[in-house]
Amino acid sequence: DAGITQSPRHKVTETGTPVTLRCHQTENHRYMYWYRQDPGHGLRLIHYSYGVKDTDKGEVSDGYSVSRSKTEDFLLTLESATSSQTSVYFCAISPRGSPLHFGNGTRLTVT
């Protein structure tokens, strides 16, 4: 394994509640990414980080925010979860551009 841990692995939450997903790496890689994967859409980039406190938006960033206060941790927050955010969320890391190693995913269900 490439030293990526996502937590929680599964979560069920209600519409309108805040949710935070955590990605932790032990590789000291500069780049970290959050993707969502949905049937018929493939993997889509939500946000990424290229260093501590350096983040940028991806293709589907609306409704999501991120924070990276330490090299090893990248947090994804849904401020007010909606049913359209039901998905599998993957974190990925890389020493340079292009994600090379993915975490095992978090399955989020918003009811």
Add this chain to the structure above:
Amino acid sequence: EDKVVQSPLSLVVHEGDTVTLNCSYEVTNFRSLLWYKQEKKAPTFLFMLTSSGIEKKSGRLSSILDKKELFSILNITATQTGDSAVYLCAVEGWDGGSQGNLIFGKGTKLSVKP
């Protein structure tokens, strides 16, 4: 609009067969093309291709890129049941920002029957 199209969407073969998976793309300022294998959980990295005509090889898997015709193929020879997975193609472009933009295709689901 940047896009990555994989074909076929699904494929069923028998052990020992050779398969070819296709990936065509349109992207602004191409930087690289990547292949991943996804079984039940996380995608795992297979290859990164940046130059035309140079084959990347790992065991029974190989891949080549054609930057003129904007496509790549992934070949798997002597398939095994363990090759059953979704194979993802992704292309990195660059819009002048701080990071390349990686666009994923929808994947090819390969099923290898014993």
